[in-house]
Structures are given as C-alpha cells and as structure tokens.
Amino acid sequence: MIFGNRKFISLATVATTAATLLSISAVHATSFLEKPSIVTYWGQNSRGTSDSQKNLAAYCDDRSDVLIMSFVLDFSDGNLPSINLANGCEGSTFPGTELLKCANVTADIKTCQDKGKTILMSLGGANGVYGFSNDADAEAFADTLWGIFGAGNSDTRPFGDSVIDGFDLDIEGGGSTGYVAMIKRLRKHFATDSSKNYYITGAPQCPYPDAMLGTTLDAVEFDAVNVQFYNNYCSTTSSSFNFETWDTWAKETSPNSNVKILLGVPGSNAAAGSGYVSYGSLEPVIQELYSTYSSFGGVTLWDASASYENKDVLPNYQAAVASLVHGLSDGDDETTISTTKKSTESTKTTSHYKSTSISVPNSEFTTATTGSNKSSRTRKSSKTKLTKPTSIILETTKAISDRTKPSKTTLSKTKAIKGKSTKSKSTMSKHTMSRSTKTRSTKGKPSQSKHAITNTKSTKTLTSTSFESTNSPISCVTSASKCTIEGQVACSGNSFATCNNSKWVLRSCPSSLTCFSTTDGSSIYCGQGTSGGTCPNAKSSLLVEATSFATTSKKASFVGPTAKPYKSGRIIAQFSVVKSTSGSFEAVINARRLDQISFGNTVTVTFKVADNVKVTSVSEGKVTQAGNQVKIQYRGGGSGKTMVAIMGIEGKITSSDIFVAPNSSSMKFSS
DSSP states (O other): OTTSSOOOOOHHHHHHHHHHHHHHHHHTSSOGGGSOEEEEEESSOTTOSTTSOOOGGGGOSTTOSEEEEEEEESOSSSSOOEEOOGGGOOOOBOTTSOOBOOHHHHHHHHHHHHTTOEEEEEEEOSBSOOOOSSHHHHHHHHHHHHHHTSSOOOSOOTTTTOOOOEEEEEOOSSOSTTHHHHHHHHHHHHTTOTTSOOEEEEOOBSSSSOTTTHHHHHHSOOSEEEEEOSSSTTOTTSTTOOHHHHHHHHHHTOSOTTOEEEEEEESSGGGSSSOOOOHHHHHHHHHHHHHHOTTEEEEEEEOHHHHTTOTTEESOHHHHHHHHHHHHHHGGGSOEEEEOOOOHHHHSOOOSOOOEEEEOOOOOEEEEOOSSOOOEEEEOOOOOOBOOOEEEEEEEOSSTTOOSOOEEEEEEEOOBOOOOOOOOHHHHHHTSOSSOOOOSOOOOSOOOOSSSOSOOOOSSOOOSSOOOOSOOOOOOOOTTOBOSSTTOEEEETTEEEEEETTEEEEEEOSTTEEEEEOTTSSOEEEEEEEOOSSOOOOSSTTBOOGGGGOSSSSOOOOOOOEEOOEEOSSEEEEEEEEEEOSSEEEEEEEEEESSSOOOOSOEEEEEEOOTTEEEEEETTEEEEEETTEEEEEEOOOTTSOBSEEEEEEEEEEOSSSOOBOOOGGGOEEEO
C-alpha cells in the first residue's frame, strides 16, 4: 500500500499532502480479488467502428474494477516490443524503435488509478509473433517490461511516468517456453516497490489444460485467470462448460490456492466468433458460479468497445453485468434467499442450473423474452429499506436481423443499505481471502481481434499432461422409456436420444465419437472426445434437462464431454459446432501455432466430412469441396503476422441425421 514505508516528515509536508494521500489510500485499500469484480479489456476496438472505442478514462466508472490494456506484442528477448491499442494510441514511435509514445494514455492511467481501478498491461493477443527460446530471454524481457511499464527508469516509456499495476498474459500462440521464468523475475521487481499492489493474471482459453499457458499456470502463482469461455466447445452455454474443471485446478494444482477464476465472455455478438451470452441467460450462470465455487472471482468482458455499446440490455450490457456481479458481494450484508429453476411445464425451457441458496441484494427482478423463445423468469424478494434504484432495460427482438422496434422490459435493480445482518458462514467462507492479497512476494490501425471471426467434479488432481477427461461414460436414457416433449433430443454418454411418440429412441454416435451439445446450447452433435461425468445437457426447449435423468438425489456434477483437439508439432486446433438445425450448421475452427512462426496471409486447412455434410462458406476466405474432402483458404490474417486463426464456417446437412463433426486426424494445416 502507499503507506508501506514509514518516514518522519514535517508537519508542513503533512499539511500539504494529507488530503491527497488519504484519498489515494482510500481508493486503493481494497483489492479486486476480495470480492466478485468486473474485468474489462480495452485497446482492440473489437466493435470495429471508428468511434466505438473511447479513451481509457471513459471506462473508469463503477462498471469496471480492472481495465486491461491490450496488447504488447512482437517480443522474443530483452529488446523493446511493440504495442497496439487500436485508436487508443496513434502517436509517434521512439526513435529507432516500433514502440509507440502514448501521451494521451498517461493521464488516463492516473485518472483511473485515482478512482481505485486496477490497470494491467496484457501481453500477446492474436496479432504479432512472440515467444521465447529460453528462460534467459524471458527474464531479460521481464526487465524490459518493468523498465517501460513498471516502476523502472527506462528512457522509452510509452505511458510516461504512469506506473501500471501488473501484467496479464494472453498468450495465444508461440508455445510456453520462458513464461515461468518471466513471471518469477517480474515478482522480484514487484517486491522492490512497496507503494502498491502488483498483480499477474492470465487469459487461458477454456479447453483444459490451455495449450500455451497450461504448464505455466501449474508452476507459478497467478492472482487471477480470465478464462475465455468462448470460441470453443467449452463455451458458457454448452454442456461442456467446464468452470468446475478450472475450480479444481485452482484448489488442487495452482501454486496459489487463492487464485480467482473469472468467467470470460464476449461483450457482444460482434466481439467474438462464438460464445456471446445474452444477459438473461448469463444471470443464472453467474449466480450459480458464485454460490457453488469459492474460486469464482467475477466476470471478464471482451472488450469495452463492444460491451459498453451493446444495447441488448439498457443502458448497456456492461452496466447490467456489472450491477449483477457487484450485487453478489453487496448481498453478503443482506438476507439470504433461495433461487430455484422454473418448471419446464411453465417455461418450455430447460436449464442445467440447480436450486441454490445464495446471498444477493433484496430486489425485484423480472426478465421477459418475446418472439419464438416464449420464456419468462420472475424472482421476487422480501422488502427492505432501499436506496437509489437503477433501471436496466432488456431489449429483445425476434431475430438478429430484425431491425424493427424491440420490446423492452425494465429490470428494476436496487441496492440495499449496508448494515449489520446475519450472514451465511458457508457463503462468506467461499469468497473471503484466507491470506493477504499483497503480491509483492509472490500505429494507429486496430489489430485483428484475437476473439472475433473477421466476419462472423473430477476427483483427481488436474495437471497439464493430458487432454483426456478423468470421467467415464455414463448412460442416462434407456431406450423406449417415457418422454414428454416430441422431438426433444438429449446426449447420453456416447449416444443420443430423440423423443418419438412419447418414447426415447436411443442411437449411438459413430464409432469412437461421443455426444456434445452445440456451443449455443440449442442442439447436439457427435464428435471426437471423452464423455463427461453426467448426461450432457444444454439450455433449450429441445434438450432434456440433465437432472431429470438423475438416479440419486446427489447433487449433479456438471462435467460435460471433453473434445479431442487436432494437434501436430506446430499447430493445435479445436473444431466446435456453434449450432445445428435440421438442415444447416455453423462451426468454428480455432487454430493456434505452437511455434513462433506466423500463419501468414492465408491459412489452408483440409479435412474430411460425413456424407451428409456440405460446407458452403467460410469467413474471410473461400471453400471448395470434392466429395467428402473440404479445403478452406482463410485470409483473416490481417497484416500477415498472426499465430491464431479463428475461422467461422457454415454448411448444409442433407439428411435428417445428427451432425457429425470432422475427425481430427483428417485435419491438415498449411500456410
């Protein structure tokens, strides 16, 4: 903290500085790790319009606790890197370097920190080529980072005399070499400055273990991880949503047993290739995570330009999510209430989220959705003394393409006056840090968004040595047993079931395949992987609720199937099906380089599809198909310097059979 070094000073000095010091001390007294927080990325203008990304200080409001500036790229040793903040920094470079001078950001950082915000600098992202050959190079780069962004004294400081609060590792490619050494070196630098807290966070993708950061996460302390639950099969609305896996890692494997796991989601549909979750769907997920997992640290939004401009909820998505997340900890001082999922008979929708008892602020909360999805949720609470209410209006439309006036529902959110009240010991213990959070010991054009398509309870300690699930297949549906909703479908281990004439018809996926839900939770498909520990399920009127098949009253462990990636010595890739209807499908190929070589301007991928599948288009490229063999030429590399390729593909299914994803062994990459 700022008073870490005590010195005797004159009363005159005290008189001239006391107000300032007390103000700064007050706003920095609480770490974002101590309660559920909102982390917001800034600097890549993922919404993509000329005016969608504002300056950093514009986002230093009550809707963000941490802002992560992105990105530092093009690093390999102790030499100066480059940075890209899209239109957030369009200044000149230091002579003889590619490092930008961002004088406009200097004042913004100080403004945000004076408001109590934590400001981090993220390394990596999709653009650029980066990584280390050895630990010595990584340690040298840590020295460089401290000199140009930390409390060092480099002559080439992009943000002048502003000192950031730590670093985030969003390592999308280039392998894992050196990052353990880099973090340890940074921690040594942090220990030399007792005036403030410094943090190390990471941004792994949700498949466990992360292909780039997995071994690093296991070997060195992170304060928090912003897991990207999108652009992958383990997205938030998929039955393979694996927050529990990450919670197990946090408790049993991470060197920091207090590490926080944040739910990373896109700020809008435009911010990522897949995985956006509407506010109405996100609300029960967040409440469930908070009530279930002590490692839950809040929500991470990619990125500010998208979430603040997303009007699906009014005033915006960022405000709605922040109000919800901040209300969780506010509720620790209020009455404990019970939230229970609605009956499928009245809502015609299902959810795999079970009844839970959580602490939330007393409020009246109503969400209504119009159009084809005729669902509603209502929760009313006991009344208490309330202070200033803030209104959040949920906008919904019948279809994404529908530009007619949307229906609106006001979500009246209120915060209760804080005071002494009875608290649930179990709830408080989950979200109270057991040790100090002090971590001293321990040009212009935006780059391609690392997240967007440029168009579109394991019982064993987890390690980073395998992509296999520790769970064995389980069968939850018996053939010819009774079902109630015609056309309803469900995964059952390596099989899938369809409700036909009020009876389940059970069929196996093709040999060596298992059943997955689509990432949007609307349907199912067969793909390579390992079946999960329960009946996979998703939140759709066509999907059977997992708990309806439970044979015991034991609390369900929602560990879905684990997908098998394509992997070579140079590339690792996941094929995830976003949605699948009776005649079409949408999918995402998420490819990452394991070496420090760019994909180049064009990425070519070939694979074999099932007889009933026709791939018709790919974002930012072209597709050809001869029989079962598909060839995609993807040109979304922007500048040609990228180690990540996220390709959105669409196609047709020419029969009524379930969609079968390509075998990973048939997938080949070239560039």
